Amino acid sequence: MEFTKGHGTGNDFVILPDPDGRLELTPGMVAALCDRRRGLGADGVLRVVRSAAHPEAAGQAGDAEWFMDYWNADGSYAEMCGNGARVFVRFLIAAGLADPADGTLPVATRAGVVRARVSGDSIAVEMRRPRLSDPSTASLGGLTLPGTAVDVGNPHLVCTLPTGLDLAGLDLTRAPEVDPAAFPGGVNVEFTTLGDQVEGTDGHVLMRVYERGSAETLSCGTGACAVAAVALRDAGRDTGVVAVDVPGGRLSVTVTADSCWLAGPAVLVATGEIAPTALTMPA
Numbered sequence: 001m002e003f004t005k006g007h008g009t010g011n012d013f014v015i016l017p018d019p020d021g022r023l024e025l026t027p028g029m030v031a032a033l034c035d036r037r038r039g040l041g042a043d044g045v046l047r048v049v050r051s052a053a054h055p056e057a058a059g060q061a062g063d064a065e066w067f068m069d070y071w072n073a074d075g076s077y078a079e080m081c082g083n084g085a086r087v088f089v090r091f092l093i094a095a096g097l098a099d100p101a102d103g104t105l106p107v108a109t110r111a112g113v114v115r116a117r118v119s120g121d122s123i124a125v126e127m128r129r130p131r132l133s134d135p136s137t138a139s140l141g142g143l144t145l146p147g148t149a150v151d152v153g154n155p156h157l158v159c160t161l162p163t164g165l166d167l168a169g170l171d172l173t174r175a176p177e178v179d180p181a182a183f184p185g186g187v188n189v190e191f192t193t194l195g196d197q198v199e200g201t202d203g204h205v206l207m208r209v210y211e212r213g214s215a216e217t218l219s220c221g222t223g224a225c226a227v228a229a230v231a232l233r234d235a236g237r238d239t240g241v242v243a244v245d246v247p248g249g250r251l252s253v254t255v256t257a258d259s260c261w262l263a264g265p266a267v268l269v270a271t272g273e274i275a276p277t278a279l280t281m282p283a
């Protein structure tokens with residue numbers, strides 16, 4: 001089986017081309033591939049399949065030829081992955097499966113069709129406008145932090161750190177505790193602080209994230225959109241451009257009246273053949 005490895009600001013993925021949907025991918029295979037010692041190692045898997053060939057995407061086939069079948073490192077599914085969509089588009093172009101020369105490129109996802117725009121090293125995807133909802137809390141290391149639930153197609157909880165607390169001091173080796181009634185399907189938890197003013201933006205924030213199904217990652221695109229929307233709200237704004245610094249680099253988020261653009265680098269680093277032994281987890 002062929003694979004490509006890629007990342008967007010350090011959020012890394014194993015990409016499996018499967019145009020006709022023949023591969024019977026299982027949670028166990030995904031977890032084995034994503035294992036950083038025994039497998040290829042990644043935060044998730046992007047299966048590249050024609051929308052028409054996947055039961056969950058056939059309804060989107062008229063709008064987008066390709067479906068991003070995204071899986072978290074633990075073998076669970078997620079509705080959406082912002083960095084994954086940007087890396088997915090980089091792969092489609094490199095593999096000659098799509099040509100964005102005519103402007104934007106649609107991609108089917110479990111959260112609906114997103115559109116990508118390529119500009120040199122940067123790929124931007126247009127997703128839904130983040131929906132801010134109820135307050136909730138996350139607890140870690142004896143601290144309980146207030147936050148805001150945000151829906152970006154997938155669920156997020158954005159916690160702004162109080163003055164005096166530092167992002168670097170948070171222990172994210174274990175999942176933060178959240179209210180299971182508020183997030184029955186689990187949640188991605190972002191921790192954020194304000195950064196210095198960045199020219200050409202309406203806000204600048206720093207963020208760390210503990211992702212549902214993947215633990216702490218170096219970046220989360222939908223998480224960056226959620227954090228940007230909360231930062232704009234806290235600044236009394238509804239729309240604007242926010243620079244979001246994650247441990248893996250910088251993302252730019254533009255929240256408009258009806259959508260949200262996520263932009264940043266998307267890089268392919270290797271292509272190869274997977275040994276069959278890498279598809280099962282040793283006992």
Ligand SMILES: N[C@@H](CCC[C@H](N)C(=O)O)C(=O)O
Pocket residue numbers: 011072077078079080081082083084154155188211212213214217219220221222223
């Ligand atoms: N890293 C992603 C989000 C991946 C899905 C997430 N772990 C979930 O379960 O919702 C991104 O870049 O958005």
